Amino acid sequence: MNVFRDLRMGVGFAVTGGREGWTRTLLTAIGVGLGVALLLLTTAIPGALGARDDRGRGRDELAGRVQQAAANTLLVGMVDTTYKGDDIRGRVLRAEGPRAPIPPGLSRLPAPGEMVVSPALADLLASKRGALLKERLPYRTAGRIAEQGLIGPDDLIFYLGNDTIAGESSSVVRITAFGNAFPAEKLDPRLLLLVVVMFVVLLMPVAVLIATAVRFGGERRDRRLAALRLVGADARTTRWIAAGEALAGSLFGLLFGLGFFLIGRQMTDVAAAFDLSIFPGDLDPSLPLVVLVALAVPAAAVAVTLFALRSVMIEPLGVVRTGTPARRRVWWRLLLPVVGVAMLFPLIRRGADAGEFNRGQVIGGTVFLLFGVTALLPWLVETVVARLGAGRVPWQLAVRRLQLGSGAAARSVNGIAVAVAGAIALQMLFMGIENDYVRETGQDPGRAQMSVTSNAQFGGDRVTEITDRIRQTKGVRSAFGHAGTRIGDRAENPAEGATLTIGTCESLRELARIERCADGDAFIIEGRGSSGQIVGGMKTTAGRQVIIDPSYGMTGLPASRTPWLIPATAVTVPGRADASGMSYDGVLATPGAVPAAATRNLSYSLHVRIDPTVPDARDLVRNTAARVDPLSTVYDLSWTRESRRFANVRTALFIGTAVVLLLIGASLLVTMLEQLRERRKLLSVLVAFGTRRSTLSWSILCQTAIPVALGLALAAAAGVALGAVLLKMVTRPIAVDWSGMALMSGIAAGVVLLVTVLSLPPLWRLMRPDGLRTE
Known part of the structure; x- marks a missing residue:
């Protein structure tokens, strides 16, 4: 019970200790509050992403697909x-009965010609930036x-009512429910390993920040505890009273942290800047974590307060902290990273066969x-x-201060060091x-964009019209393409089938290596099998009788059977992939080589070369395509494509790193202000003896720069070590991203420099001789 009495007394000193006690408690509460807010935000992220995913799955059209129309089909x-790089989800709806399902978020289905849009899309359409999009969605x-x-407040989505679409296209589905x-x-x-390490890396600096914040004002607190020893308190009692003061600051810090969290939860624009849209209500940490x-x-x-006081002797006549201080032992500090590597070592090469970690x-x-970084x-x-020697006056002031007590300076940099070490390791794993x-x-993209x-x-005429309209669009250098249908060996239930591609000679040369070509010619793609030109089980040879029918192998397409004799003059040619990477097979034919009846039901594919000097050329093409064929699919061609899940994890890392660095900077500023406040009388003495303001400012900068430089060097070594182990776990060669390491270190150093600059105005206010006055 004496422990509880001492803790209660410490809480009382923190709350009723006058201006001095309130200032220390406030600084501790702000430091702890920043860490608590980051803890809550970080632990809320998985739930927010899960809520996004649930709403996204709830509006999918995969659950209730059917083939036949009914009173409950849509x-x-x-x-x-x-539009301008932003993806927009669009759906055209037509109810086939009174009980057709309604998409989530809608109260009714839109009437033909009506459109229901997301708030973000409505704002975009109403803005000047959305002028071209308004033409596409009139x-x-x-x-x-x-x-x-x-899925989020910045989600761009619309539902359009239409009474003309039919279930005759693979781009139209019939459903009875959404989901x-x-x-x-x-x-x-591998991605799971990345996510686990990412959360550890983001949360470790938070723990360091909280541990640092509860030790604010340690020197002044210990002098107050010496006064308690003078009136009869024993050493054990003073330590628990000090713990009570820290407890009060942490309790207020929980309240501050809740407030910071509620404020930060509304600042979802930070996530939107990284293309991650989150509703504030989704950032809701689970009750057990809270x-x-x-x-x-x-x-x-x-615990941290009791641990910090283990080597401090608080006596009635003062605090014995220095004098002949014992040097810090290094053996147990080196043991921590060794234990960490030993725990990870058995997992090396576990990812060789995509095994679980x-x-x-x-x-x-x-x-x-x-x-181990924080301990070392x-x-x-x-x-x-x-071992640092003499130098100019600012350097001597900084070095001497660090020599007298470097613990506070090292603690203030620990958060930066841990964050940089983790970021370097994650960057190496990302690259691997x-x-x-x-x-x-x-x-x-060199052939078409x-x-x-x-x-x-x-019909064939309609395909030609669509091609011409796109070719005439502003910003289009050329447009070429082809139409397609299917051929089979017989009219009913064909056992064998192939593809028939119809286009001009210029278009067909994009699909095969054709030397001589004129309208009326046909070509057979050189077969890749051992038994001749076999595609889809059908041997395509010159002079063979086939049936042209687009419904072969497709559901919901109209039957339009046309007999056709593959021309006897058809030449076998080697095929080639088109600009979109697709390789074609079967028969290639110019329009004059097929009967007109066979061109009534054709799908098409166009490739467009654009003029990069024309602004918004890509959006102009999309506008034209939406006018001539609302159900067309328009996409950009690119050399590579990235996994969306991998991109989402990287985005979450960028957001988390940005938030952690901001809070580390804020906590570092609070720490520096607290240290300046404790040294107010010392600064006043120096000013009274004629020390210039610039000299003290440079000394503060040097006093911060030395621990930061050492911390970044240690962080680089630890980060490379952790990154190397992680790469070996996923069976990847060790490679260090030197530019990324320099960038991370530069950002961390920039944060420290910015904090130092922001601390200069309070420093100058403290540099007054009247600061020596006391009562």
């Missing part, structure tokens, strides 16, 4: 588009989509290795500054596995 056409807006139909009945895809082991934080932070404050082992090993940095700073999630598309395709069935 036709849904996919009309996704892109429909009346009848309402806005509610939150349950959106996705398939289980969510799990993260593969309870854990509420219990762990005060307990940590008490033990999450607890990964977390424990990473924590020990990064915790005070020893490193003490060892180095003890990036090629697993970035694949070559086979597309050739855009593709326009449609599975809707058009």
